[in-house]
Amino acid sequence: ELSFIHRYEPATDPSRPPLLLLHGTGGDENDLLGLGRMISPGSALLSPRGKILENGMPRFFRRLAEGVFDEEDVRFRANELADFVAEARKAYELEAPIAVGFSNGANIAAGMMMLRPEALSGAALLRAMVPLSQSPAVDLAGKPVLMISGAMDPIIPAENSKRLAASLSASGAEVQHEILPAGHNLSQTDLQLLVKWFGE
Numbered sequence: 478e479l480s481f482i483h484r485y486e487p488a489t490d491p492s493r494p495p496l497l498l499l500h501g502t503g504g505d506e507n508d509l510l511g512l513g514r515m516i517s518p519g520s521a522l523l524s525p526r527g528k529i530l531e532n533g534m535p536r537f538f539r540r541l542a543e544g545v546f547d548e549e550d551v552r553f554r555a556n557e558l559a560d561f562v563a564e565a566r567k568a569y570e571l572e573a574p575i576a577v578g579f580s581n582g583a584n585i586a587a588g589m590m591m592l593r594p595e596a597l598s599g600a601a602l603l604r605a606m607v608p609l610s611q612s613p614a615v616d617l618a619g620k621p622v623l624m625i626s627g628a629m630d631p632i633i634p635a636e637n638s639k640r641l642a643a644s645l646s647a648s649g650a651e652v653q654h655e656i657l658p659a660g661h662n663l664s665q666t667d668l669q670l671l672v673k674w675f676g677e
């Protein structure tokens with residue numbers, strides 16, 4: 478028994494990297510499977526359900542208000558999720574996955590990169606925010622990160638997503654930060670950028 482409720486789809490193309498799919502608030506383990514298949518056809522897909530319930534809505538860590546995080550819980554949950562990734566890698570014989578996270582899922586992925594960099598080989602962060610007010614010193618040398626933000630996102634100030642991109646770059650990650658004329662929801666352009674990034 479692995480420690481998170483999850484969906485798993487084995488790779489059909491072993492040359493493709495495994496994806497760790499991380500849903501947004503109120504989503505579940507089924508949400509991003511279609512996106513995963515579309516952006517990296519043939520990849521193994523590992524898709525856990527966040528363990529926190531906020532008024533019945535699954536999430537990956539607690540928050541005090543929209544955009545205001547319980548940072549102690551961010552730390553605890555990022556470690557717990559990294560432990561799950563290690564278990565799942567053993568059980569399913571996987572390389573370190575690339576995280577694909579949306580909103581709350583992107584935020585926990587960013588937290589994992591900073592606290593447990595060995596857990597992920599890279600990340601696509603869709604509508605991500607700075608997960609921890611003090612970024613830990615971490616070596617992300619060579620890890621590819623695609624961040625896609627929305628210029629009109631009502632939840633995420635532009636300054637905040639830029640700060641996250643800068644902090645990941647400063648730690649050595651190969652960051653591509655795209656800012657779209659979009660809000661918090663994903664658009665067709667997000668998909669196109671993801672397909673292109675995964676193709677490279």
Ligand code: MLT
Nearest residue numbers: 502540543544580581584
């Ligand atoms: C979060 O709580 O992680 C952010 O506010 C994004 C969200 O899930 O709405």
